[in-house]
Each structure stands twice: as structure tokens, then as C-alpha cells.
Amino acid sequence: MMLEHDLEISIRPRRNRIKPCVRALLQETHLLPQEFIVPLFVTEGHKKKEAVQSMPNVFRYSQDAALSYIEELQNAGIGIVNLFCHTSPEKKDPFGSEATKRENLLQQAISTIKREFPDICIMADIALDPFTDHGHDGILDDDGTVRNDETILQLSQMALRAAEAGVDFISPSDMMDGRVKVLRKTLDQYHFQNVGILSYAAKYASCFYGPFRDVLDSTLKVGDKKNYQVNPANAKEAVFECLLDEQEGADMLLIKPALTNLDIIAAVSQKTNIPVGAYQVSGEYCMIKAAAYNGWLDEMKAFEESLLCIKRAGAKFIITYAALDVAKYL
Numbered sequence: 001m002m003l004e005h006d007l008e009i010s011i012r013p014r015r016n017r018i019k020p021c022v023r024a025l026l027q028e029t030h031l032l033p034q035e036f037i038v039p040l041f042v043t044e045g046h047k048k049k050e051a052v053q054s055m056p057n058v059f060r061y062s063q064d065a066a067l068s069y070i071e072e073l074q075n076a077g078i079g080i081v082n083l084f085c086h087t088s089p090e091k092k093d094p095f096g097s098e099a100t101k102r103e104n105l106l107q108q109a110i111s112t113i114k115r116e117f118p119d120i121c122i123m124a125d126i127a128l129d130p131f132t133d134h135g136h137d138g139i140l141d142d143d144g145t146v147r148n149d150e151t152i153l154q155l156s157q158m159a160l161r162a163a164e165a166g167v168d169f170i171s172p173s174d175m176m177d178g179r180v181k182v183l184r185k186t187l188d189q190y191h192f193q194n195v196g197i198l199s200y201a202a203k204y205a206s207c208f209y210g211p212f213r214d215v216l217d218s219t220l221k222v223g224d225k226k227n228y229q230v231n232p233a234n235a236k237e238a239v240f241e242c243l244l245d246e247q248e249g250a251d252m253l254l255i256k257p258a259l260t261n262l263d264i265i266a267a268v269s270q271k272t273n274i275p276v277g278a279y280q281v282s283g284e285y286c287m288i289k290a291a292a293y294n295g296w297l298d299e300m301k302a303f304e305e306s307l308l309c310i311k312r313a314g315a316k317f318i319i320t321y322a323a324l325d326v327a328k329y330l
Helices: 020-026 063-075 105-116 148-165 179-189 207-216 236-248 259-271 282-293 299-313 323-329
Strands: 036-042 049-052 055-061 080-085 121-126 169-172 196-203 252-256 276-280 317-320
Touching: 036 063, 036 323, 049 207, 055 063, 055 207, 055 282, 063 105, 063 323, 080 105, 080 207, 105 121, 105 148, 121 148, 148 169, 148 179, 169 179, 179 196, 179 236, 196 236, 196 259, 207 282, 236 252, 236 259, 252 259, 259 276, 259 299, 276 299, 282 299, 299 317, 299 323, 317 323
Parallel strands: 036 055, 036 080, 036 317, 080 121, 121 169, 169 196, 196 252, 252 276, 276 317
Antiparallel strands: 049 055
């Protein structure tokens, strides 16, 4: 038996949620394929598409095989790739020398892609960890600390190799002090004023990068990266790093990882005048994949929700391994 009540409820927010057409009308945040950036891993050889055991549906591609993948990305509305190079062990040394050589894999891959797909936007990861035999992002001191200024000089040469090949943006991910300022000055000095800088401005010393290191065979042989990456306990330090990179000439800022740093994305996007993005890193990607494999989550709904939340926090663009699948799903 229902009792009569004089509830007098005048404000009912559910009126805007009851019908699908109204929910669609009032949705505040949307995912667009053109706002995704796809990590692209290239390796030496021909007709190679090598699966990565720790990252389902992620592959290393030879240059020729990468072209088919890029065509698929473009057909899905995705126009930007972030290029990483897988380096064979015999080409690695303590200084990451291979990164600075002309006609290295980085230069070749950029030239090949640009020749076949001139409209694709190529970003190139600028860091030494794929090229060093110890796995760090720079040149090591005897005590295991990365030498800041010597590393920047190497990175400047690496950035020039990418610019010479026709890269659109360099994306330094090393977290050395002052590197954005030096890279900008170097590019301008050699008349590459139109090459932009997407700075990994707040890159945390995170455990969520593990599967990524398997892709590039860049697992650390000694120490950790806490002497140059940001402490996950710190927020003000990350915001300071981002604003500093803006002052030094960065065109875009990147925060990494994404889901564990939604507060940083929100804070930085409120304080800076340049676009802010986030990287949904390998560990985040693999957790959803693993849960979906075990039947605990709906994979596409989980990726959609997580990416929406990253955008809602203030990210204008997102680097994610799920970009192609999500673009097709949308």
C-alpha cells in the first residue's frame, strides 16, 4: 500500500537524464579520434609485425609494415603518431650514440612515413633510454645519477636528426632540467623554427611504465629514475615543471601517467595558456586489457570511460594504445 506524501520536490536534475536524446544533448565531454595520438614502435628489418608479450594488440613494426598501420589509423580519423625506435642490443652503448647518427632508424622511419603520408603528423620521442645499454634516459655518472647537461647535448643532436628527416614535433621525455630551452634554441639555430615541442613536462617516476619497457627492450640495468622523474607524492613540483617548460618554449605539455594524475591535468590546464595532454601509459592500458580478458570489465566501455575522464580533467589530447580500437568503437 502506497502512502501519500506532499514531497514538494521542485528541482529534479533527473529530468535531464531520463531520455537518451536529452543525455546526448547535454553531454559535456566528448571523445574525438582526431584528439588521439598513437604510439608507433618501429624496428629494423622488413615485413615485420612483432607482437609484444606484455602488451596485447601492440606491435613493433618495420618501416614498410608501419605504412599499412598508418593507413588504417588515417581511415579511422587519427592523424598523429608518436614515434619510438626499438634498437638492437649491439647498437646500444652508455651514451646512446645511435640516437645521434645520421641515417639511423629514427631518420629513416620519419622520411619513409612522410614520403608515403605527407599529411600525417609525426612526433618523435626524444630520450636516450632506447639507445643506452643501461636503460636510463641519459648519460650516467659513476654514482648512477644522470648527467643533466651532457645528456641535453645528446638530445639536441637527436632532435636535429628528427628535424632533418621532416618531423613535425619533437617530444622530449627525459625530464632533464632546461632541455626545452636548449632544444628550442638548437632547432631555431638550424632553421627548424616550425618544428614544435611537445614536452613531457610532468613525467612521474611511475611503476605503470613496465610493459612499455618490454616493447623497446629498455629495462633498467642499474638503479631507478627517481633522480630525474617526478615523485608521485608531489603535486606542486609537477605544476612548477609544466609552467617552467611553457616559459622555456614548449608548444604543448604532456602529463604522464594519466589516470593517476587527473588532479595534475586539471591544475595545469587551469594555469597554462598552451594545450595540455596526457599519456594513458602501458600499465593503465594493460590493466584494462587484463580485466577484460578475465571477463571482469567490458573492455571498450572501460577504455571509453577512462579516456572521457582524462579529457574531463582538462586534457586536450591523449596518447593511448587503445586509440584505434576506441576510434572504431565510437
